[in-house]
Amino acid sequence: MERGQRSRTTDAEAVDILDAAIPTTPPSEIYSVTHKALALRTRSLPALTTPAESSGTPVVGCWSSTQRRLPPRLRQRLAVHDHDIEAIIRTHAKARMVAARLEDTAEAFDEIGEIDLAIKWAKQATDFDRGHQSLKAAGYWCGLLEKHRPSEALQARVSVFRKWPSSTLTARLHKAAGTSWPDFRDEVVATLAASPTDAVLFAVLTLKEPEFAWSLAPIFPASRHSPRAIGLHSSPSPRDHATFHATKCLESRCIQMFPDAFTIGRSAR
Structure with a gap:
């Protein structure tokens, strides 16, 4: 094992020791636990003097220059333990x-x-x-x-x-909206029109509306995105190929999930 890997492993072990001690250890003893945790990590750090040892009075939250030489993750855990807002911001x-x-x-x-x-x-x-x-x-x-x-x-x-329109985030919006979903439906459908794959996935997987999903198929014009049409293009774009394959994959998935509805939808078209 490389030296860097050993360091990362023992850092994690040191943090585990400190985290395990925090719920049951009096604040005055936390720095003693930190000493033991550091002993696992390395012997290259200078010996630490706890506030209790130096002043005779237990003190928690003393961010001395010596304590700043602790491993970053230990500094973070001590800041959280101390509920020290400034230290949390500084270390995180x-x-x-x-x-x-x-x-x-x-x-x-x-x-x-x-x-x-x-x-x-x-x-x-x-x-x-x-x-x-x-x-x-x-x-x-x-x-x-x-x-x-x-x-x-x-x-x-x-x-x-x-900010990030997608079928996944639309599904979360749909769930959060609840009964007020109709207020957002038109905007969502219009926004997802720029990403047909997301539009169809949302219609099928979230709305459970296969006929509506099939009605979105004109977004993928067959005259342009069929294999033959792509072959006729002098320089078909990657989007042409991607759109065609997305269409076929989504069509297959929709038919598997809702065979009756899609048989009706295709015959109607």
Whole structure:
């Protein structure tokens, strides 16, 4: 095993020791537990002097320059244990240049019951950019709202769908909307028209409306996307090929799920 791998393994073991001790260990003894955890990691760190040892009085939350030399994950866990808001932001968000770290900060605040801060930081992670980390954070943000501020959850789902329209996020919006779904249906269908695959998947898998799904087929014009038509194009685009194959896959899946409805739909066309 490489040296870096050993370091990562023992870091995880050290964090496990600290996490296991927190629920049952008096605050005055947490730093003693940290010493034991660090002994697993490496002997290269300088010996730490706990606040209790240096002053005779147990102190929790003292972020001395020595403690800053702890492994990053241990610093994070100590910040959470101390319910130290500034330390949580410092150790989790860091330079605030990565959406995932903003979500980590939100999760830390959620862990200590600071729900307003958790929601605030999860929203920051969601708004960071349009990347996959922000998309993941959006799910966490919506989940927090559904649990703690249900009156705000539906509008959050709408905003997330508008930013990342897809069949998956549309399904979550559909669930959150409940009886108010008709208020959003037209917008959703119009938005998903730009992504026919998502439109048909949503109609089939979420709405369970096979005839409506089949009515979306004109989005894939047969005259253009049939194999013969693609072959006649002097330079068929990758989208032409992808759209045709998506159409055939979705058609096959719909027919398997709803054979009677699609037999009727095809004969009607």
